[in-house]
Amino acid sequence: MRMQRYKTLVQTMSLVLLHSSWGLEAKWLCVPVLSCHSCALSYFACPIGVFAHFAGHHVFPLLALGAVLLAGVLVGRLLCGWVCPFGFLQDLLYRLKTRKFTLPAWTSRTKYAVLVLTVFALPFVFGEETVFSFCRYCPAAAAQVSVPAVIGGAFSGEAAVSGWSLLKIGILAAVVAAVVFSRRAFCNVLCPIGALLAPLNFVSFWAVKPPTSRCISCKKCDRTCATAVEPSARIAAGASPSRAADCVVCHQCQVVCPVKDAPGEAAKS
């Protein structure tokens, strides 16, 4: 419970720190979290937007790819679990008391197709302004840009709502509805940043330590896992539970383990 509160605090601080620019900007730097750089308060660039535009320019995104790769090698998908504002929104919505369900495992492969097609291939073929670009449908952009623009327009009397804005807001509404029932559904199924960082979870320097060397297979960790990657199998094998593509490194499996090793115990055994 303490860890959960700590995570919520870090996510809240990240949300504020990533979106509090009143003048200073570092939009040459891509931070691998789903946060639209078109938001007036954003400090950093979204790697997905930059990749899609560079694909349209037919220019290899050295700086953006280097930044994302470096973050991924250092911390894997830790940023998804602890920093991403859209992940935070999903965590909050999942707290609503409703019936919950887990998506079939195959759906998690969809995000790789989304990444390859809508971020690289289609913008490369049809140009950066193509209607097939992920940015055209991005629910984070809808939450940060389209919704405030529509609300602002309503207050100022300028009814300038485009069809694209409405479509984006509709997709945002569908995503919001889905994540209420299925934990981190967007991260698991559609997030192209998650797809970029997923393979790096297997080699990243940051990894969740197996909480116990004497697993009793109670499966508490499986039930609490945000992305249903069944960490119990890896914990029982003495491997890091975060060495899975879909793990968002939330550390909950470590926290809920009822037979946690004392500090240094695992090393001795």
Added chain:
Amino acid sequence: MKARRVRLVIAVGLGAAALACVAAGAARTHRVLYEQAAESKAPAIIAPGGLQLPGMRKLPPKIVTQTISEAQLVIDATFTGVLRKGDRLFTQYDRSKPGGRRACPT
């Protein structure tokens, strides 16, 4: 133990590749073109208020070549500041004017 070592080697290799990408990206520059609106040479008395008379033709825009860093191209990409036409990149911003916060074109 062997798997751990292999993982470490891959991580170090990828980390080095990432740093190399960042360094190369920081050093790389791009050539972009900017269409500067040409000033009319016609006397104002002939064309008051920009009136175009028969026989007068509008001058084509002057194309200026600029060299920008990759960091600048990333910033421009965040606001559709550069567009590809044919095999050339055209910047949408007049860089001779002071910068500042840019409005999202979409």
